[in-house]
Amino acid sequence: MSDSTQQQIFEIIAKQAKIDLSTVKPESTLKDLGVESLDAIELIFDIEEHFNINFPEQQGASFDSDTVQSLVDAVQKELDNKAAAGEGSN
Amino acid sequence: MITGMGAISPLGVGAEALWEGLREGRSGIGPLRHPDADRLKVKVAAQVPASFDPAANIDERTLPLLDRTSEFALHAAREAISQSGIDFSQPELGMRTAVVVGTGVGGETTQDEQSRRLYADNAQRVHPLSIVRLMTNASASQISIAYGLRGPTFAVASACASANHAIIQAAQMIRHGMVDAAVAGGTEACITYGAMRAWEAMRVMADDTCRPFSANRRGLVLGEGAGIFVLESLEHARARGAVILAELAGTGMTADATDIVMPNAIGASTAMTQALAEAGLAPQDVDYINAHGTGTLANDATETRAIRLSFGAHADRLTVSSTKSMHGHALGASGALELVAVIGALRDSVVPPTANLDKADPACDLDYVPNVARQMPVRAALSNSFAFGGLNAVLALKHAP
Numbered sequence: 001m002s003d004s005t006q007q008q009i010f011e012i013i014a015k016q017a018k019i020d021l022s023t024v025k026p027e028s029t030l031k032d033l034g035v036e037s038l039d040a041i042e043l044i045f046d047i048e049e050h051f052n053i054n055f056p057e058q059q060g061a062s063f064d065s066d067t068v069q070s071l072v073d074a075v076q077k078e079l080d081n082k083a084a085a086g087e088g089s090n
Numbered sequence: 091m092i093t094g095m096g097a098i099s100p101l102g103v104g105a106e107a108l109w110e111g112l113r114e115g116r117s118g119i120g121p122l123r124h125p126d127a128d129r130l131k132v133k134v135a136a137q138v139p140a141s142f143d144p145a146a147n148i149d150e151r152t153l154p155l156l157d158r159t160s161e162f163a164l165h166a167a168r169e170a171i172s173q174s175g176i177d178f179s180q181p182e183l184g185m186r187t188a189v190v191v192g193t194g195v196g197g198e199t200t201q202d203e204q205s206r207r208l209y210a211d212n213a214q215r216v217h218p219l220s221i222v223r224l225m226t227n228a229s230a231s232q233i234s235i236a237y238g239l240r241g242p243t244f245a246v247a248s249a250c251a252s253a254n255h256a257i258i259q260a261a262q263m264i265r266h267g268m269v270d271a272a273v274a275g276g277t278e279a280c281i282t283y284g285a286m287r288a289w290e291a292m293r294v295m296a297d298d299t300c301r302p303f304s305a306n307r308r309g310l311v312l313g314e315g316a317g318i319f320v321l322e323s324l325e326h327a328r329a330r331g332a333v334i335l336a337e338l339a340g341t342g343m344t345a346d347a348t349d350i351v352m353p354n355a356i357g358a359s360t361a362m363t364q365a366l367a368e369a370g371l372a373p374q375d376v377d378y379i380n381a382h383g384t385g386t387l388a389n390d391a392t393e394t395r396a397i398r399l400s401f402g403a404h405a406d407r408l409t410v411s412s413t414k415s416m417h418g419h420a421l422g423a424s425g426a427l428e429l430v431a432v433i434g435a436l437r438d439s440v441v442p443p444t445a446n447l448d449k450a451d452p453a454c455d456l457d458y459v460p461n462v463a464r465q466m467p468v469r470a471a472l473s474n475s476f477a478f479g480g481l482n483a484v485l486a487l488k489h490a491p
């Protein structure tokens with residue numbers, strides 16, 4: 001369910017950024033949360049591993065302006081794509 | 091003094107092939123040729139032509155000992171030494187010659203292949219020559235063995251700055267009288283499935299081509315190859331009547347000490363300023379900079395700022411080009427391939443272009459010689475390498491004295 005997906009994503013972000021879960025808001029940018037450059041790439045990796053999805057190439061490249069909400073939306077989109085394609089595990 | 095040069099690159103076999111290709115604006119970037127290409131996201135690379143025959147001019151007993159990186163290095167060394175006319179069979183000269191070869195990761199093809207056999211194929215045994223092929227010093231050692239060079243011999247590693255650092259190390263040994271000559275440069279051949287996947291994971295790879303300084307740049311294109319040079323003291327070169335290709339007049343080495351990947355304008359600028367100072371060059375004496383210019387968003391803007399910091403008002407009068415736009419990013423070999431370009435520019439009074447530059451970026455506002463080489467005298471030039479890990483190495487080149 002979407003709420004649980006969002007919750008999992010928030011937890012992954014909080015862990016990567018080493019911040020309190022309550023600090024993570026949908027409108028926060030990754031830069032706001034102190035997630036920059038390599039950290040952003042690692043975050044994308046963690047999310048991909050956790051949900052077993054593959055983001056399109058440029059995801060995470062604009063860590064200055066990417067919001068947490070945009071990440072959640074991107075994850076949901078990939079999960080929906082996967083479900084529609086009837087994929088199991090990779 | 092540089093008295094010999096040799097190269098293998100995506101533009102062909104030989105330093106002249108490389109230089110001719112660069113001045114013509116020819117691209118060595120093309121569709122990735124690899125058995126696992128369909129499993130890779132990145133579809134483009136700059137690879138040494140398939141027509142390259144590693145066995146040519148290499149003893150058949152030596153060939154099994156060589157990873158692709160060492161095949162490149164030995165070929166390039168052979169060309170450089172032959173061109174220089176230096177005779178290493180002379181008594182004592184072997185002892186007074188250093189061999190310093192830079193490489194980012196050494197024998198990656200061997201490492202990748204043996205790992206695959208061991209882990210994926212559950213091979214019962216690993217090839218016994220694996221260690222001697224993949225060890226980072228293999229190229230330096232093989233050159234030393236091939237030419238009887240018995241002075242200080244080792245590899246240097248600083249990722250994309252390895253070749254410049256190796257050349258600087260060799261030059262400093264000559265300058266301090268430890269040796270009279272050196273064979274130095276860089277080599278890299280790391281277009282393997284594993285390495286490509288690791289590079290993809292960093293999200294810095296272009297999916298179209300390499301467009302340094304262009305607003306629509308999308309990252310780097312991996313290359314491969316080797317460039318090897320013969321360096322000598324002025325006295326030694328003159329004594330034997332050597333033809334001097336160029337003078338390595340100054341060097342600069344700094345570390346950013348800020349971030350493990352993001353470049354820093356201050357660190358880069360300081361290295362350029364050091365090279366100028368050591369060469370006795372004022373900013374206005376320099377006509378050309380061969381940029382690090384990888385085509386990533388980060389490097390090109392930062393390098394532009396760094397050049398402005400070091401050159402002030404003269405920055406707008408400089409020509410700056412990235413030949414990675416044509417030969418790709420050969421990592422540990424890149425500084426060496428780029429030195430071939432600088433020597434060509436000095437010698438022929440032609441500045442090679444930055445290819446694929448089709449959209450100006452306000453953050454990159456210098457004269458990058460877009461797409462077409464420019465005929466103009468080059469009094470002195472810099473060659474920049476700014477590597478992952480914040481490592482900066484800059485060469486300052488002048489005409490032969």
